[in-house]
Every structure is written in C-alpha cells, then in structure tokens.
Amino acid sequence: MAIPDLNNFLKSFFTAHHCSLLLDQDGVLTIQLTEEMDRALMNRPFYWHYMKKMGHSGEPMQLTLITNPNKRDDEGEWIHFGSPRLQQIIGYLQQQExxxxxxxxxxxxxxxxxxxxxxxxxxxxxxxxxxxxxxxxxxxxxxxxxxxxxxxxxxxxxxxxxxxxxxxxxxxxxxxxxxxxxxxxxxxxxxxxxxxxEWASEALEELQTEIELLKYFYTSDNDNEQMEKEIKEINERYQxxxxxxxxxxxxxxxxxxxx
Structure with missing residues (x-):
C-alpha cells in the first residue's frame, strides 16, 4: 500500500505543476522546472528578484533526481524517503496545495x-x-x-x-x-x-542502555536535576x-x- 515507486510520485508532482520531463529512464528523472517550481525548490530568491528588477523573464533551472540506488553516484541528486529534497516537496504540498x-x-x-x-x-x-x-x-x-x-x-x-x-x-x-x-x-x-x-524493541533496548550508562556517571545526589534532564532527552531521542x-x-x- 505504501508508494513503492518514488519516481512515479515525483513524475506526478512535476507534471501536475506543468514541468517538462526531459528524461525518465531507469530511476533517473530530469525535469525542466517552471518559474514557480524554481522559486519553490531551488532557493534562488536574489536571482529572481534581480531578473524582475531588470525586466527579464529569467531562466528556470533543470533538476535531475535519482531514485534508483544503483544510479546514486551518477550525475544528479539522490532522492529517497526522508531526504531533504523530498521533505521540501512534501512541505510545498502541505503549504500550497x-x-x-x-x-x-x-x-x-x-x-x-x-x-x-x-x-x-x-x-x-x-x-x-x-x-x-x-x-x-x-x-x-x-x-x-x-x-x-x-x-x-x-x-x-x-x-x-x-x-x-x-x-x-x-x-x-x-x-x-x-x-x-x-x-x-x-x-x-x-x-x-x-x-x-523489531525496530521498536531495538530502540527500547538502546534507550535502556543509554539511561543505565548515564546513571553510572551520575553518582552525586547534587547532579539529580541534570541527570533527569538528560534522561528526558534520551527518552525523546529513542522512545x-x-x-x-x-x-x-x-x-x-x-x-x-x-x-
């Protein structure tokens, strides 16, 4: 049920935003961005400000995204679940659409x-x-x-x-x-x-190990406040x-x- 084909998800996103797909082959996707998508994804506010100030239309960039792990060393940007670029796209959808x-x-x-x-x-x-x-x-x-x-x-x-x-x-x-x-x-x-x-059990084991190690170093009652603070941080990190x-x-x- 989860989306196994990230490449297809990206294709749907960019075509829905009127971007041209220049290449779609074996997990490598090259997109000609529109001005809207360039502004949203490429972090070039000064470029677009300058172009508009000079009365020019500007040239949106091309973006190559790689979803095939076997191609991750090719020229382009490796994108996967949890990657900053995917989070950026998801954030755009959440804010705008x-x-x-x-x-x-x-x-x-x-x-x-x-x-x-x-x-x-x-x-x-x-x-x-x-x-x-x-x-x-x-x-x-x-x-x-x-x-x-x-x-x-x-x-x-x-x-x-x-x-x-x-x-x-x-x-x-x-x-x-x-x-x-x-x-x-x-x-x-x-x-x-x-x-x-099983990942949850491993996280709980790691959490308990970290807490026991922390308590080993805190032997003075005067350190209780700091120890509790660090235990809370460990819980937030591993729970x-x-x-x-x-x-x-x-x-x-x-x-x-x-x-």
Whole structure:
C-alpha cells in the first residue's frame, strides 16, 4: 500500500505543476522546472528578484533526481524517503496545495456520471533509534466503498481539470467525507499493525542502555536535576513512536472505468 515507486510520485508532482520531463529512464528523472517550481525548490530568491528588477523573464533551472540506488553516484541528486529534497516537496504540498477538487476530462456525447473519490496522500513516520518514512496514496470511492492503493499512479494516467466537462454530472457521495477518511485511517492502522516492529524493541533496548550508562556517571545526589534532564532527552531521542500526517488530498470526480 505504501508508494513503492518514488519516481512515479515525483513524475506526478512535476507534471501536475506543468514541468517538462526531459528524461525518465531507469530511476533517473530530469525535469525542466517552471518559474514557480524554481522559486519553490531551488532557493534562488536574489536571482529572481534581480531578473524582475531588470525586466527579464529569467531562466528556470533543470533538476535531475535519482531514485534508483544503483544510479546514486551518477550525475544528479539522490532522492529517497526522508531526504531533504523530498521533505521540501512534501512541505510545498502541505503549504500550497493541501486540498483540491478536480474532474476527469472526458468528451461524452451522452450524459455521463462522475463518481466522487476521496484521495488522500499520507506520510507515516517511524521514530526510534533510526528514522524512516513511508508515503501512502489511497483512494476511496464514496459511492460503493471501493478502495485503491497507489492512487497517484492511477491518477497520473487520467486527464484532470478544475471544471466539469460538458454532458457530465456528479453523483452525490453515499459515504460522508469524515466517515471515508476514517476508513482510510483504519486501513493505514491495519497496515502498521501488521508490520514487523523489531525496530521498536531495538530502540527500547538502546534507550535502556543509554539511561543505565548515564546513571553510572551520575553518582552525586547534587547532579539529580541534570541527570533527569538528560534522561528526558534520551527518552525523546529513542522512545519508539509512529505518527502519520496528511500531506494533501481532495475530491476527484472520475468515470466508472477505474472501478
């Protein structure tokens, strides 16, 4: 259910923001950025300020991202779950485009129904001795309850528009949004519950080892306050925990063909 294909996630992100894909081969993705994406990702505020001041349009940069571990030493930027670049992209989605409503673009000659899908992209974070993140993209049909994983991959092949096409109409959801989101949460919860959580046991062992080592060095009662402070820091660093947050999502009105 987690997004195994980071390359596809990146393709969906950049094509949705009108960037051209110059290369997409074996986990190497070269993107021609738009001005908007250059401003958002490339940290060149002074360049764009100067270009606008001089009355020039400016030239957005190209960006090469590598998702294939076997290609990580090639020319480009190695990107993976937890990497700063991916966090930057996720942060942009959270700040700028958390919710949306889009319609499948079709050209029917008769009245055509569009089904409401609640689509949610979720980041699950595992924290303990080590840190790890997973991305989930889940779609729920709000008419019949059908649920699909890797929904971003499905949407990548569907033309979408902000306005509904002629001869189309939307069906009213039978599953309420709040109830639908709870169903998605339940699936994520079940996925997490079924995972191997040996990492959490290792984190607790490391936590206990660190505390015992710390206590060994603190023998004076006068040091209790400092020791408790450091124990608290160790707990914050090693205590295993799992959290998840919605990156973005929305309502997508689609034909029945993907059901």
């Amino acid at each position: 958390k919710y949306t409503k889009l319609f499948q673009k079709v050209n029917p000659t008769v009245n055509t129904a569009l089904y409401p899908w609640l689509v949610t992209n979720i980041k699950v974070s595992y924290r303990g001795k080590y840190k790890r993140d997973e991305l989930f993209s889940i779609g729920l049909n709000l008419i019949n309850g059908t649920m699909k994983s890797d929904m971003m991959k499905i949407l990548d092949s569907i033309p979408l528009h902000t306005t509904i096409s002629d001869f189309c109409y939307t069906l009213s959801p039978l599953v309420k949004l709040k109830s639908g989101y709870r169903r998605i949460e339940a699936v994520v919860d079940q996925y997490i519950e079924n995972q191997n959580h 295993p925990r799992i959290t998840y947050q919605v990156i973005n999502g929305g309502l997508f009105y689609l034909t029945s063909e993907i059901v």
